[in-house]
Amino acid sequence: MVRDAPAGAPAGGTAHVPCNAPAAGRNDGLELRDLRLDVAGRTVVPDLSLDVAPGDVVGLVGPNGCGKSTVLKALYRALVPSGGAVLVDGDPLHRMRHRDSAARIAALPQEERVELDFLVAEVVRLGAAANSRTPREELDRAVQDAMARAGVQELAHRSVLGLSGGERQRVLIARALAQRTPYLLLDEPTNHLDLRHQTDLVRTLRGTTTARPAVLMALHDLNLAAALCDRVVVLAAGRVVADAPPHEALHPDTVERVYGVRPVSITRPDTGTPHLLFPITREDPS
Ligand SMILES: Nc1ncnc2c1ncn2[C@@H]1O[C@H](COP(=O)(O)OP(=O)(O)OP(=O)(O)O)[C@@H](O)[C@H]1O
Helix, strand or coil, X not given: CCCCCCCCCCCCCCCCCCCCCCCCCCCCCEEEEXXXXXXXXXXXXXXXXXXXXXXXEEEEECCCCXXXXXXXXXXXXXXXXXXXXXXECCEEHXXXXXXXXXXXXXXXXXXXXXXXXXXXXXXXHHHHHHCCCCCHHHHHHHHHHHHHHHCCHXXXXXXXXXXXXXXXXXXXXXXXXXXXXXXXXXXXXXXXXXXXXHHHHHHHHHCCCCCCCEEEEECCCHHHHHHHCCEEEEEECCEEEEEECHHHHCCHHHHXXXXXXXXXXXXXXXXXXXXXXXXXXXXXXX
């Protein structure tokens, strides 16, 4: 893997504190154009194009090893593409200074290790400070607001080293939100989260606001993807198999083709929306 530079601290935008507007004043979204991504001498993503419109919540799903995290790493600049380009509101991401891209894109990497003996509030502040476009007098408010949205206010004065897996994940989500960027990348954001905190995260990401950040996130739970996302992109072996609204992208035929498991689609009695059931049984289905 070619490393571009430290990924930088993550961040995001909030319902109460609007995310910062695009630096160039344009609002074209995130555009991945003919992206080729090589990892350890192997092409993991041969030729990928997709868009994330401002304010959209887009899910990236697919089997283990299909390239979800690799795509996100290229977008948060932990990996330099071997071909193609990423445009952020019309500007080439990989030609920007890191301080400029940190004002536009925040990230929650997968399973990030936190090894420094920092207090929770200090970690969240790293996210707020990573965005040079946030005025200094706004930093405290960005930190408090992000901690409230991620439900970590009571942990503010605890060391991150002593937290449970789910608590640590929420702190890293708060750090991403505190960056107040117009684009937010999340790699498996519900990892380690219990049911209530998963529900809270859905509310946080879907909160009604005109300044909501656009989100691109890798997810394993297809029903969560359907509930959360405006669009779902299904990847298989680094290629886009479907890119459509959830009920279309997650059609049982597509799921079976990509995962080798056929779900049953039912209609949820409470919401009237489709819900996939998977045949996990003790019987051998063959
Ligand atoms: N550091 C590395 N060295 C060698 N191969 C790597 C490295 N990182 C990723 N890969 C390979 O790249 C491919 C894509 O990995 P990636 O992490 O993007 O998959 P993913 O879709 O996010 O998978 P998962 O659902 O398991 O998280 C996999 O085959 C993986 O083994």
